[in-house]
Each structure stands twice: as structure tokens, then as C-alpha cells.
Amino acid sequence: MDAESAKALGMAVVVGLGMIGPGIGIGILVSRALEAIGRNPDATGKIIPNMFIGIVFTEALAIFALVVGFIIKFT
Amino acid sequence: MASEGIHIALAPYHITDIAGFPITSTLVTSWLVVIVLAVFAVVLSRRLKLVPSRGQVVVESVISFVYGYVEETLDDAKLARRYFPLIMTIFLFIFCANIVGLLPFVGAVGIHNTTGEHGGLTPLFYPVNTDLNVTLALAIIAFVAIEFAGITVLGALRYGSKFVNIHSVLGFVVGLIEFISEIARLITFSFRLFGNIFAGKVLILLALAFMPYLVPVPLLVYEVFVGVIQAAIFALLTLFFIKIAVSEPH
Numbered sequence: 001m002d003a004e005s006a007k008a009l010g011m012a013v014v015v016g017l018g019m020i021g022p023g024i025g026i027g028i029l030v031s032r033a034l035e036a037i038g039r040n041p042d043a044t045g046k047i048i049p050n051m052f053i054g055i056v057f058t059e060a061l062a063i064f065a066l067v068v069g070f071i072i073k074f075t
Numbered sequence: 076m077a078s079e080g081i082h083i084a085l086a087p088y089h090i091t092d093i094a095g096f097p098i099t100s101t102l103v104t105s106w107l108v109v110i111v112l113a114v115f116a117v118v119l120s121r122r123l124k125l126v127p128s129r130g131q132v133v134v135e136s137v138i139s140f141v142y143g144y145v146e147e148t149l150d151d152a153k154l155a156r157r158y159f160p161l162i163m164t165i166f167l168f169i170f171c172a173n174i175v176g177l178l179p180f181v182g183a184v185g186i187h188n189t190t191g192e193h194g195g196l197t198p199l200f201y202p203v204n205t206d207l208n209v210t211l212a213l214a215i216i217a218f219v220a221i222e223f224a225g226i227t228v229l230g231a232l233r234y235g236s237k238f239v240n241i242h243s244v245l246g247f248v249v250g251l252i253e254f255i256s257e258i259a260r261l262i263t264f265s266f267r268l269f270g271n272i273f274a275g276k277v278l279i280l281l282a283l284a285f286m287p288y289l290v291p292v293p294l295l296v297y298e299v300f301v302g303v304i305q306a307a308i309f310a311l312l313t314l315f316f317i318k319i320a321v322s323e324p325h
Contacts, residue, residue: 049148052308053315060263066270067262074085 011069018065025058083277087206088197090186100198101206104181108171108203138163148318154228158317161220165213166310169204173272173302176202177295204272204305207265214264217313221260225320237324260316264309271305 087099240246
């Protein structure tokens with residue numbers, strides 16, 4: 001295997017594995033937020049911004065995987 | 076055929092140089108977006124009336140809804156007046172850039188190049204946010220605005236005490252983590268927008284290459300949705316981080 005194909009494979013593996021955790025995390029987060037809205041629809045305005053902040057911090061991990069993937073591929 | 080395959084390039088298409096500055100297709104498209112927004116703003120503000128027309132009502136209600144949300148979140152009329160224009164501008168620019176990026180002429184209208192790169196055609200227009208330079212510039216603007224908000228409201232010393240805390244070991248570590256997540260915001264801001272729009276572009280290119288009829292249509296609808304959501308998320312995050320920055324350290 002030459003270096004070029006190893007880099008392509010490395011990026012695929014890094015991004016693929018790195019997305020698993022944040023995917024599960026965002027799933028749990030949104031399901032709990034929707035449950036909370038279902039129990040108390042009046043609090044929707046307070047739950048949604050906090051949900052987005054949580055999603056953003058979780059998604060940041062996936063983005064780090066993407067960045068590391070680009071670093072492997074292009075350096 | 077490899078030579079007729081799809082072209083996926085991370086670097087923006089380079090059209091020409093003006094006085095040493097490279098002019099890329101994403102730059103041309105962002106100029107187009109800026110011109111569209113400017114013309115829209117001039118035309119709308121020329122025709123302002125006390126008894127509004129139907130178009131003015133729509134625009135006014137959208138603006139006042141967003142302003143009300145910003146004011147409610149920041150909980151301060153003065154801060155809301157100061158940061159609402161920035162947040163709305165970020166939203167409008169990213170939104171228009173994403174929508175213009177889905178129009179049919181984007182990526183199809185171009186100039187022939189002699190080198191034979193990209194199948195001999197350099198596109199004049201290309202989705203703006205597939206260029207990491209654009210998203211990074213937007214992220215830096217948002218980052219500077221957030222730090223500016225924190226420093227002007229709390230003062231440099233009180234704001235700095237969020238990051239450098241020498242009262243306890245735990246406080247110091249927490250401050251360090253805060254600092255790192257503050258810097259990492261630049262990366263996540265820029266790569267979130269870039270990743271979403273770039274992935275959408277590649278997805279549509281792949282669908283067009285394998286199944287040119289019908290299949291790209293729902294994907295394009297989905298990309299419109301993604302474009303609106305990403306613009307809203309970028310603006311909302313700027314708002315939320317300003318809110319976090321101006322809240323008291325504890």
C-alpha cells in the first residue's frame with residue numbers, strides 16, 4: 001500500500017469512527033429535549049436554545065474528527 | 076472513465092490574479108451575494124412608507140421577530156441594539172450564499188482554461204461556503220464580536236478572570252478548559268459550516284453523476300433546508316456565545 005492510498009483510508013477510518021460517538025450523543029440529547037418539551041410544552045423556548053448549545057458541543061467532537069481527517073489526508 | 080468523472084476539489088477554483096490577489100470562483104460568487112443583498116436593501120429602504128405595502132410588512136415582521144428574540148435572549152435592550160445588526164447580517168449573508176449556491180448556473184457557467192484542469196472549464200460561480208477561507212473569515216468576525224462583547228460589558232479584568240483563576244487548583248483547570256474551548260470555537264464554527272455545505276455539494280455531484288434524473292430533486296430540497304438551518308445555527312451560536320460572554324463569572 002502506497003502512502004497516498006494509506007492517507008485516503010486513514011481519513012475514511014478517522015471520520016467514520018469519529019462520527020459514531022457524537023451521533024449517539026446528539027440522538028440522546030434531542031430525544032431527551034423532545035421528551036422534556038412533551039412533558040412541559042410551555043418551556044419550549046427555554047429548552048430549545050439549551051438543546052442547541054448541547055448539540056453544538058457534541059457536534060464539535062465530530063468536527064474535530066473531520067479536521068484530523070483533513071490533516072491526515074493533506075499533510 | 077477517470078477523466079470524465081466528477082471533480083471534487085477542496086481548494087477553490089482559481090480564475091485569475093488581480094494585482095497579486097488570486098480571484099477565485101467562490102470570491103466572485105460572494106461578491107454576487109453582496110451585490111444582491113445591497114440592491115435588495117437599497118430598493119427596500121427607498122420605498123419605506125408609514126402605511127406599509129405588503130412586502131414591507133413581511134420584511135418588517137421578520138426583522139422585528141428576530142429582534143424580539145435577540146432582545147429576549149440577551150435580556151438587555153442596549154446590547155440587543157448593538158449586536159442585532161451583526162447577527163442578522165451573518166444570517167442573511169450565509170443564507171443567501173447557500174441559496175445562490177444551489178442555483179442552476181453555479182458550477183456550470185465558466186471560462187475555458189488552456190491547462191485542461193477540471194475538464195477544461197473553470198467555473199465562474201461556486202457555492203461560497205465550500206471555501207474554508209470564507210467560513211474561517213466569518214468565524215473570526217463572530218469570535219472577535221464575542222470577545223468584544225465580553226470585554227466591553229464585564230471589563231477586561233473581570234472577563235479575563237473567567238480564564239485565569241488562581242484562587243484554587245480546580246478553578247485554574249476549569250479556566251484552562253474554558254480558554255481551550257474558546258479557541259476551539261474558531262475551528263468548530265468554520266468547519267461546521269464548511270463541512271455541511273461541502274458535503275452537500277459532493278452529495279449532489281454524486282447523485283448527478285450516478286442518477287441524473289429525479290434523484291437529485293429531493294436532495295436539492297434537503298440542501299435548501301440545510302442551508303437555512305446552517306445560517307440560523309451560525310447566527311444563533313454567535314448570539315448564545317455573546318450571551319455566555321456577557322454573563323457574570325462565578
